[in-house]
Amino acid sequence: MLAVPGELPAGDDAGWAYEMKWDGVRAVAYVQGGGVRLLSRNDRDVSRSYPEIAGLGDALGSTPAILDGELVTFDGRGAPDFGRLQQRMHVADPALARRLARTVPVVYLVFDVLQVDDRPTLTLPYDARRELLEGLGLGGPSWQVPPSFPGPGADVLAASLELGLEGVLAKRRSATYRPGARSPDWRKVKHVHTQEVVLVGWRPGQGRRAGTVGSVVLGVHDEDGVLRPAGGVGTGFTGRALDQLGAVLRPLERPTPPLAGQLPPADVRDVHWVEPRLVGEVVHAGWTSDGRLRHPSWRGLRPDKDPDGVIREN
Secondary structure (H helix, E strand, O other), X not given: OEEEEOOOOOOOHHHEEEEEOOOOEEEEEEEEOOEEEEEEOOOOEOHHHOHHHHHHXXXXXXXXXXXXXXXEOEOOOOOEOHHHHHHHOOOOOHHHHHHHHHHOOOEEEEEEEEEEOOEEOXXXXXXXXXXXXXXXXXXXXXXXXXXXXXXXXXXXXXXXXXXXXXXXXXXXXXXXXXXXXXXXXXXXXXXXXXXXXXXXXXXXXXXXXXXXXXXXXXXXXXXXXXXXXXXXXXXXXXXXXXXXXXXXXXXXXXXXXXXXOOOOHHHHOOOEEEEEEEEEEEEXXXXXXXXXXXXXXXXXXXXXXXXXXXXXXX
């Protein structure tokens, strides 16, 4: 179940619960017989990348369950660090994943339960699912159940800002869980503007970036599902991120832009176009009148996201 961007509920605060918005990667955990299988939002099995979560199977013992949550890495101050999480998101080698689990540990923050034993819980209201979740006793070195707050929503939002978090999720207490649906029963209220983007091309760097990726050309789908230009991003990259982008973008090159419509010459100059298969995320200051991101800064790749699902968040 996915949230829609929005504002805090008005006039019905008692009908909503509030959770902190964690800056991580969404994952559903299938726990059975002491084993744990983690699937990303686009149904990729990412269990191998996060071996420290395997202990969740022993924690639940003989109780099979399907859980929904967020894989999060924290910095030295205890705040979520999406940049650090990038180091864990593409690891397929088990030995490397085990080493990184010691140096860049991940915590699975469980916020919903979709099944316990043989009993699906999707049709239960949020409050009932939350009670079941808290009754599972999921407190361990690499998994936790973060708190849910009754409100007022404005107080929870203010607390999230003070803690350096991205914002809050408001969830209607009476709402059932709707798999795959983006529902207004879940609202994400953020302090900063972030946007998922489709990578459609890249421009070579200059100076110290010569021979590498200098900037990335972006696209976002409109309401009709057509991929439209959204500008480009050339800031926020580490050297490691640029090397990573070069490695994944070059094999995807194509001769023509994958964007709809006639592009002005300035948008085409020096661009190496690529197949629109990769999703990234940027922080930005808003949108221009012609649909381009204003002052975007790179945050990282999102291998857990499907390019076809990338739409503009107003």
